[in-house]
Amino acid sequence: MPTIRDVARLAGVAPITVSRVINNNGYITEETRQRVNIAIKELEYMPNTLARSLRSHKTHMLALILTDITNPFWTTVARGVQDAASDAGFNVILCNTDESEFEQGRNLKAMLEKQVDGVLLVPAGNPKEAIDLIHAQDVPVVVLDRRLPGNLTVDVVRCDSEGGAFALTQLLISLGHHSIAILSGPQGISTSDDRMAGYQRALKEAGLDAAAVLYGEFTLESGYSLAQTVLAAAPRPSALFAGNNFIAIGALKALRDAALRVPEDMSVVGFDDLPQALIVDPFLTVASQPAYSMGHKATETLIARLSGLASETPQEIVLPIQIIQRHSTAKFQ
Amino acid sequence: MPTIRDVARLAGVAPITVSRVINNNGYITEETRQRVNIAIKELEYMPNTLARSLRSHKTHMLALILTDITNPFWTTVARGVQDAASDAGFNVILCNTDESEFEQGRNLKAMLEKQVDGVLLVPAGNPKEAIDLIHAQDVPVVVLDRRLPGNLTVDVVRCDSEGGAFALTQLLISLGHHSIAILSGPQGISTSDDRMAGYQRALKEAGLDAAAVLYGEFTLESGYSLAQTVLAAAPRPSALFAGNNFIAIGALKALRDAALRVPEDMSVVGFDDLPQALIVDPFLTVASQPAYSMGHKATETLIARLSGLASETPQEIVLPIQIIQRHSTAKFQ
DNA sequence: CTGTTAGCGCCTTCAC
């Protein structure tokens, strides 16, 4: 592999001059620039980013640490991140934590050792330790999707889960449902907690009680078994609120297997829409989160902070959620 | 940020000794190891991977260059790659090309400058130039999903598109369909071409002619408009072969909008299954590719080559495709 | 078992 010195020798200049041509900084005569560029072509020279980064303390790499790229919600977020990063000349290293605090720590450590310029973090478990670790290395972080407990010490870009859940529950109530069960994600994850809070607030405002409050995981299996639990109870609620897309699909499978029709026998609403490219007949009434925008915005925020363009105090950006009424909900008879 | 020298000073040893402790190589007295480890904890020392890589010529980073992470097929492949990489202590940088040769070149160049240890490439357009570029840098590549023209100079891990398409078409024929149209992806992409070939071979063996052969993109929109074209023709075929998952969904939407029932009025088969976690009632008869295995296997192959464990001559690994018969196909009346 | 020397490839700093 030719180095900057080989180019310099061939062009008859000093290595630093080649460096200046490559990075397009400092004053260079058009003529020397030409000569250097010719030498670069000649040798098929490629700069070694490692050496550059070691010296310049900038890697142009961002870490994206999320729970599971297999969930289309996160896929879409990741695409937003990628596009924003790419536009600004950054590359993205992706890590899956599968909601494991251990994996999060392991990945984070690896990313910091790789000297990433910034971290986009969807915190698994208690994020305190993770964020402290990142801060100790003076690396900017933006937290994605989830609220942080206590005082804000980092930028957060998330969606209005509480408001979305409130509106979604209100929709069910406005359709005449008085007995609404919630199949929630895990307690302690802010999106779960916020959706629960929005659900509770809507019920309270309407003077209703929760028909059933069940906690599980953000998975298909969990949705299936939570729904089964609800269906086993008597009296059966008339509507189901699913805490995310996988729970919703699991619940729908349970309903199908129990030979219950949606929405005739049970109305169902979910959180997170599925990409239109995957669904022939969109059916589920959902609170749709702007996943792509969230990833894109978070990345822009992070890059702004890297460039020193951001305000000193951390920002919390909360994106609105859209209710999309489809055919999984009907008036209660 | 403390460096290896700070740790060495505190522990009263030479930097190289610290290095040996960190990397767990060479002989070290348990006692010095202890002292070094205490110093590391004390200073919250983190090795700088850039410097290490610059010296050792290993980055433990792989590039995954694919078309679009938003397609669940690629998402699943990516997860397979991630898991295999993670198990072997590698990180993955993900790049989307959107089938653009230009983007592919740009990303590839960036990845090589970053000194990735290996490249997993889903080639967009003509891969010759891309592969030459990678080879020029002496970086191992594994090509994913797509056949390469001409002599094999790199490892390839892909699925048996031709065989899958053959079996899928045979299934339609065995159901009595004699007029089968194909909505293909772009010409020149081997997966497209192979599926077309399998389709043609099955027809030929049965002494049938293709009802309609249409080329488009691997997108929802393309599937929709190709299907519309087919439906406008008279006589209408009795079955549709969709070149990938997005084309299939687009076609199904077109059929729905034309008020045609599947499978009563038209049988439909597709390539690529959708993850079960996304679908309540799997409906489409498909040729299902082992996406996760493909990503996993390709990564293992790449890492084996990095470690010098692989055979000298490039391998082509072809994974079998499974036909899953569901409810989008019916006997021709 | 531990240390010394040198250098990976580049860019920061300062000189001219």
Added chain:
DNA sequence: GTGAAGGCGCTAACAG
């Protein structure tokens, strides 16, 4: 406008 010196943090190669 260009160059020389030095060092970013680490480890390969060689001693002892």
